Amino acid sequence: MNLTTIWLMVFVGCIVVEIITMGLTTIWFAGGAFVAAIGAALGAPLWLQVVLFVAASLVLLYFTRPIAVKYFNKDRIKTNAESLVGQQAIVISEIDNLQGIGQVTVGGQEWTARTTREGITLPVGSVVVIKAINGVKLMVEEKQTV
Numbered sequence: 001m002n003l004t005t006i007w008l009m010v011f012v013g014c015i016v017v018e019i020i021t022m023g024l025t026t027i028w029f030a031g032g033a034f035v036a037a038i039g040a041a042l043g044a045p046l047w048l049q050v051v052l053f054v055a056a057s058l059v060l061l062y063f064t065r066p067i068a069v070k071y072f073n074k075d076r077i078k079t080n081a082e083s084l085v086g087q088q089a090i091v092i093s094e095i096d097n098l099q100g101i102g103q104v105t106v107g108g109q110e111w112t113a114r115t116t117r118e119g120i121t122l123p124v125g126s127v128v129v130i131k132a133i134n135g136v137k138l139m140v141e142e143k144q145t146v
Contacts, residue, residue: 002040003040003046003049004037004040004041006040007033007034007036007037007040007049007053008033008034008037010029010030010033010036011030011033011034011037014026014027014029014030014033015027015030018030024065024068027060027068028057028058028060028061028064028065029053029057031056031057031060032052032053032054032055032056032057032058032060033053034056035052035053035055035056036049036050036052036053036056038052039052082133084106084107084111084130084133084138085130085131085132085133086129086130087106087107087129087130088106088127088128088129088130088143089104089105089106089111089113089127089128089129089130089138089140090104090105090106090125090126090127090128091103091104091113091122091123091124091125091126091127091128092104092105092110092124093124094121094122094123094124095113095114095115095121095122095126095128095140096121097114097115097118097119097120098118098119102114102115102122104128104138104140106130106138111136111137111138112136112137112138113128113137113138113139113140114134114137114138114139114140115139115140115141115142116131116132116139116140116141117141120142122140122142126142126143127142127143128140128141128142128143129141129142129143
């Protein structure tokens with residue numbers, strides 16, 4: 001089996017993985033493998049083929065990934081828990097990180113909650129903003145009033 005065939009097999013393998021995952025993970029390497037296959041077909045030594053593969057992959061990754069990610073995830077809709085980040089919630093059980101207690105309600109659901117900063121307790125009735133999700137706990141901050 002010659003090197004051109006091997007590079008083309010790498011190219012096809014990367015394309016197949018990309019089709020299966022649809023995650024923009026191997027498409028850059030497919031381009032690099034294609035460039036290396038052209039180098040192999042033209043009789044370039046193995047070291048040059050590897051350099052072509054790495055260089056083409058990096059160039060494609062650097063210049064096209066930001067554009068591809070922008071358009072690839074354009075219509076992505078947040079689902080389930082990740083859609084809670086940025087929403088407001090109401091404290092229904094005092095939040096105290098030191099004691100490991102606290103609950104909020106958001107969208108009619110009760111969640112365990114902790115503050116993003118240590119040493120702060122939030123009383124019942126406080127309005128908070130969800131900043132992140134850590135496991136099954138919402139990480140919240142008190143809503144700043146103007």
